[in-house]
Amino acid sequence: MKNWVKYTILFLFSVVFTTACSDRFVDVPPEYSIDSENYFNVPEDYDQALTAAYDLLQTTYLNAMLGEIASDNTLCGGESATDVPGFQQIDDMIHTPNNDNLQDLWNWMFAGVQRAAYVIEFKDKIDFDGKNAIIAEAYFLRAYYNFELVKWFGPIPIKPEARFAVGDEQSLPRASTEDVYSYIEQDLLAAIESLPTTASQAGRITQGAAQSLLGKAYLYQGKFEEAATVLDQVISSERYSLVSDYESIFENEGENGPGSIFEVQYTDLEGASFDCFQCSEGNIAVGFNGIRQYNGPLFDSGFSFNVPTQELVDSFETGDQREDVAILDIVKWAARYNATYGTGYEHTGYFNRKYIARKGDSNIGDQNLTNPNNYRAIRYADVLLMAAEAHSKKSSPDDLTARTYLNLVRERAFGNTSRAVSASGSALQDAILHERRVELAGEGHRFFDLVRTGKAQQEITGFTPNKNELFPIPLEEIQFSNGTWDQNPGY
Numbered sequence: 486m487k488n489w490v491k492y493t494i495l496f497l498f499s500v501v502f503t504t505a506c507s508d509r510f511v512d513v514p515p516e517y518s519i520d521s522e523n524y525f526n527v528p529e530d531y532d533q534a535l536t537a538a539y540d541l542l543q544t545t546y547l548n549a550m551l552g553e554i555a556s557d558n559t560l561c562g563g564e565s566a567t568d569v570p571g572f573q574q575i576d577d578m579i580h581t582p583n584n585d586n587l588q589d590l591w592n593w594m595f596a597g598v599q600r601a602a603y604v605i606e607f608k609d610k611i612d613f614d615g616k617n618a619i620i621a622e623a624y625f626l627r628a629y630y631n632f633e634l635v636k637w638f639g640p641i642p643i644k645p646e647a648r649f650a651v652g653d654e655q656s657l658p659r660a661s662t663e664d665v666y667s668y669i670e671q672d673l674l675a676a677i678e679s680l681p682t683t684a685s686q687a688g689r690i691t692q693g694a695a696q697s698l699l700g701k702a703y704l705y706q707g708k709f710e711e712a713a714t715v716l717d718q719v720i721s722s723e724r725y726s727l728v729s730d731y732e733s734i735f736e737n738e739g740e741n742g743p744g745s746i747f748e749v750q751y752t753d754l755e756g757a758s759f760d761c762f763q764c765s766e767g768n769i770a771v772g773f774n775g776i777r778q779y780n781g782p783l784f785d786s787g788f789s790f791n792v793p794t795q796e797l798v799d800s801f802e803t804g805d806q807r808e809d810v811a812i813l814d815i816v817k818w819a820a821r822y823n824a825t826y827g828t829g830y831e832h833t834g835y836f837n838r839k840y841i842a843r844k845g846d847s848n849i850g851d852q853n854l855t856n857p858n859n860y861r862a863i864r865y866a867d868v869l870l871m872a873a874e875a876h877s878k879k880s881s882p883d884d885l886t887a888r889t890y891l892n893l894v895r896e897r898a899f900g901n902t903s904r905a906v907s908a909s910g911s912a913l914q915d916a917i918l919h920e921r922r923v924e925l926a927g928e929g930h931r932f933f934d935l936v937r938t939g940k941a942q943q944e945i946t947g948f949t950p951n952k953n954e955l956f957p958i959p960l961e962e963i964q965f966s967n968g969t970w971d972q973n974p975g976y
Contacts, residue, residue, distance in 0.1 A: 549929030781824025
C-alpha cells in the first residue's frame with residue numbers, strides 16, 4: 486500500500502479535493518463538480534476515491550503527537566517557547582479556539598470523513614466484484630475519522646446519508662456525543678460484515694481492525710460488556726500475536742507484522758514542504774520528535790519536540806525491556822557511541838525512540854517530512870489491554886480473564902512470568918492503566934486514557950476539569966456556523 490497510495494495523488498487534488506463540495510467541514514464552493522452523473526461509472530473510480538479517503542490517514546501524525554504532548558508523558562519541547570505556539574499551548578493546557586494546530590486536526594479529519602462519505606454516497610450506482618469490500622473500507626475510514634473527531638472535540642456535525650455541502654454548517658447542529666458514537670458503531674458494524682480477515686495489500690483494512698476500533702469505541706463510552714465481547718472475538722480469532730522482540734515492532738522490518746492490527750502507511754518516496762504538511766507522504770511526527778543537531782549512528786536529526794518526561798521514564802519497572810525501546814536516553818547513547826547533539830527548549834535528556842528518524846531512508850525532499858516510519862495505530866497489545874479493562878469493569882467483573890490478558894503483555898515485557906499481576910478490583914484497573922502507559926508510551930493514547938478514566942486532573946499539570954476533557958471547536962468554524970454551534974464549555 487505504500488505504493489498504492491501514490492498512484493492517485495493527482496486524483497486526490499484534481500478530483501476528490503475539488504468535488505467533495507467541502508473537503509473540510511466548512512469551505513468555499515468548488516469551481517466545478519465531478520459527481521454521480523460522470524463519476525463512479527467503473528470499478529477504478531471506486532478504487533481511486535477509496536485511495537483518496539485512505540490518504541488523509543497520513544495527517545494523523547498530528548493526532549498522535551498531540552495525544553502525547555497534552556498528557557503527562559511528554560513536554561512540548563522544540564527550539565524555544567514560541568516554536569509552534571499551538572503545540573506549546575496544548576502542553577500547558579492554555580489552548581484556545583484560535584489554535585492553528587487544532588484547526589488543522591479538525592480540517593484534516595473532516596476531509597477524511599468527506600472523502601469516505603463520497604464513496605458511501607454512491608455505493609449503489611454500479612455493481613462489480615469486490616465492491617462490497619471497498620464500501621466496507623470506506624465505512625471503517627469514516628468511522629475512524631469521526632472517532633478521532635469525537636474524542637478531541639466531543640459533539641460534532643454528522644450527515645450519515647451523504648457528504649457535507651456548503652451551507653450545512655448553518656443548518657446541521659452538532660450531534661450529541663452519544664449520537665456520534667452510535668453513528669460510528671453503525672459504520673463499523675456495516676464494515677465488519679464485508680471486510681476480509683486478511684488484507685489484500687499491506688495497510689488495507691481488515692475485519693479485525695474494524696472489530697478492534699468498535700471495541701475501542703465501546704470502551705470510550707463505558708459499554709464494557711459490549712467492548713469485552715467484540716475484543717474477545719479479535720483475540721480468539723488467533724490472527725494476531727505478540728511479537729517476542731518488542732524492539733523490532735518499531736523498525737522498518739517490523740512494519741505490518743503479526744502484532745499489528747492497523748497501521749497508517751508512510752513512505753519516503755514523495756517529498757513535501759513546510760508549506761503543505763498534509764501533502765507529505767512521510768511521517769512528519771518522526772522528524773518533529775527527532776534529536777536536535779544530532780550527529781552519530783542509527784538516527785537522523787530532528788526538531789526535539791514531544792520529549793518524554795522523567796516521570797514517564799520512572800514509570801517503567803526494573804527489568805522492563807520496553808524502556809529502552811520507548812525511551813532514548815541521549816546522554817547515555819552519546820557517551821556510548823561518541824555522538825553529539827544539541828539541546829532544545831524543555832530538554833529532558835530523553836527522546837521518543839519509537840518514532841524518531843532512522844538513517845538509511847532515501848528521504849526525497851526534506852528528511853523531516855518524508856520519513857517512512859508507519860504509525861502503529863492499533864496493536865494487538867492494545868487490544869489485549871482494552872479487553873482486560875473491559876472485563877475488569879463489566880457489571881459482573883471477570884478479573885481472571887482481565888489478569889490473563891494483562892499478564893500476556895507483561896510476560897513479553899519482562900521475558901518471563903515472574904512479574905504477573907495478581908490484583909483484583911480497582912487495584913487491577915490501576916495496573917491495567919499503568920500497563921497501557923508503558924506499553925503504548927509515545928503512541929498518542931495517554932491523554933485520552935486519563936480523560937476517560939477520570940484521572941486527567943490529578944496527572945496533567947494545568948488540567949481544568951469540565952473544560953479540558955475536550956478541545957475547543959476552532960473559532961472560524963463557530964463563526965461560519967452563524968450561531969448554529971455553541972463552543973465547548975470553558976472556551
